[in-house]
Amino acid sequence: MQEIRRKYVVPGDRIIDGNFRPLFNVIKAGNSIIATRVGIAEAGREGVKVIPLSGIYIPRVNDVVIGKITDHSSLSWEVDINSCFSAHLPAQDVFGRDFSPARDDMGSQLTIGDLITARIIAFDRSRDPMLTVQDKDLGKVPRGEFIKISATRVPRLIGKRGSMIQTIEQSTRTRILIGQNGIIVVTGKDSDGIKLAVRAIRLVEEEAHTANLTQRVKSLLGVSDPSRQEPSPIPKPQNVQKNDELQSSIQGVEEELKEEVEEGERT
Amino acid sequence: MTQTRNLIDENGKRTDGRTTDELREIRITAGVVKNADGSAFIEFGMNKIVVAVYGPREVHPKHMALTDRCVLRCRYHMSPFSTDTRKNPAPSRREVEISKVMREALEPTLMLEDYPRAAIDVYVEVLQADGGSRCAGITAASVALADAGISMRDIVSACAAGKVDDKIVLDINDTEDKEGGADMPLAYMPHLEKVTLLQLDGILTEEEFNKCLDKAIKGCIMVYEVQRQALMQKYFGNESELREEQ
């Protein structure tokens, strides 16, 4: 069967002809599969897709995102998740089921301008995304250096099984919180390490579509590069808190890499 | 409009030296407005137009949102210094009409059902106008929309044809627009082969009309190559030559 590995496409470009399954960012037109976004097209046994290189973050249920509190009503906080929809965090999620606006002061938990790591628990065509901070390692982000990148570059930044992000964290001795929505917070003891980590992240953002990126990142970080890249084993959940955050982002990517084949429409 | 003087000389050269089938020089750069989600700058003849796309984004006021698809808003506006005589910054009736036909030229290609309850804003700002600014604006807007990562079925390319000295010519310039026999702007989806904007100012016989249509479409296909190149250049840089593989 014909296969396409890395074809650069713009909208309207014909990727391939034949009885292929359209996966995401493509449509079927007659006997051809057409790209609907600017990106890198791939076609194979599982189907045809385009990995987009631009576009804002469209929320997906179960994504872990980093959002900013922008307002609140008496029952929930409004959260900017760097998307075209504002998300909501119900006060009950933080205070518990017996939350009462008369008794409980929302400002005592979260104020406008705070950053939170949260998971999207509900989102569909008829309503705005709803968040929870109830899982492990979700909640207010107390400190760190704040960066925003294009959400389309997040998978590349995380890398296969988290390899790219782990390389950066380990060589700069930082902890990097990544939201699927492109918001990143870097913490570490050493400010030079943090600066280097930020540079590495920017490099990945700019060159996400190129080959041999891993090598260039490694040389920026001053890491020796064996010609074969061994992915580090994924840390188990009972380890230090750091690994759980990484775990939840890695989980996202792994699911993605699997689900890429199964999902119908992907941003 | 009936012509009063000859606009094509004995050698077949037009007022700007072009032949009847030549496009003016086009240059398109994608991603020029830092704050925008997508943008493009086009120079088409002496037209200088910058387009910025914001979206999909939240709709304000909320009651304007549509439940099943995205709202597309398009604004064509000319800066006061863009024309020969200074133009008042307030929107004119011409700008209002052009905003509408532009939106209707772009809408067929966008997959708006993918972004319910959101809005996409397309702002077309003419910094210098030179005949055919609506076509140049649509051309740049299409690049800006692709730059913003909005899902679309095809790119939209636009070009005008017209009648000058009883000949059908491609891409009318400012003088030909003001003094010539007919002006037909057209927008076209090059892969789907469909027309999304068509207007006519002037007098054409049926045969002339059909010739004009064909010529404008040919022009659109030429314009498409420049649009595609602009996107490839921004996203894939020098690699676009090396890395395409089957």
Add this chain to the structure above:
Amino acid sequence: MSSSKRSTVIVEHLRRQQMWESISRGKRLDGRNLDETRVIEIEPGVIKKANGSARVKLGNSEVVAGVKVETGEPFEGLENKGALILSAEVLPIASPYVEPGPPDEETIELARVVDRGIRESEMLDLNKLVLKPGEIVYVIFVDCSVVNADGNLFDTTSYAVVSALINSKMPVFEIRDGKVVDTGQKVDPPITTLPVSVTAVRIGESLILDPNAEEEACMDARITITTNSDRCFTAVQKGSTGAFTVDQLRRAAETAKIKGDEIRTKLRELTNVGR
């Protein structure tokens, strides 16, 4: 009527903290010193159809200004002077927070403050722009379009106006048989001085020059000061809801004088004129 508004830009607490910590160590988040302005780029003559024009970038803030010279009636009370009409529009392309529509109070303030700096300094000798006293004068339109908004639009717009005027070639009109006629000649505009505006904001107790959008979102107060080629002050505007001590204002004025000179030299250099 002007009312308090909720901020359009909400800056993350983490980011605000980063900014304060950095400023207290004498550096800003983009690496600049507190009294350092961003790189100024000028492209004169960008709009060939205008009598003069310039595209100015101050960091990522970008403004295009165009000059159009026509004739018309003088302003009331100024019968023996040419008319200068300055306008500015922050285009919706410039920022996600701008909506199309009539200018809001911020845009109107921008246009008026820039205008004041140009007019009060008498940059153009309007006495030389009269055709028939009391009846027909030169009308100079300077229109500014803000193309990208990344803070300090006051200075960016001001430099764009000054550069566009320096770059202008004015048509020469005459009255023949009671009609105004363009003679086809072109002359340099009657420029007497180069006004330069310098804007600073107070964040905590530090005064920082040429704020970008993020710094403006975190500012307590803002001051814009315009000086002319003789280092005299010709226009001042305090903005935002905070306050300044008198000492801070004196320091700001001194900085505006010194920086004004530096930037004046730069504007001359970049528009290739020795005035």
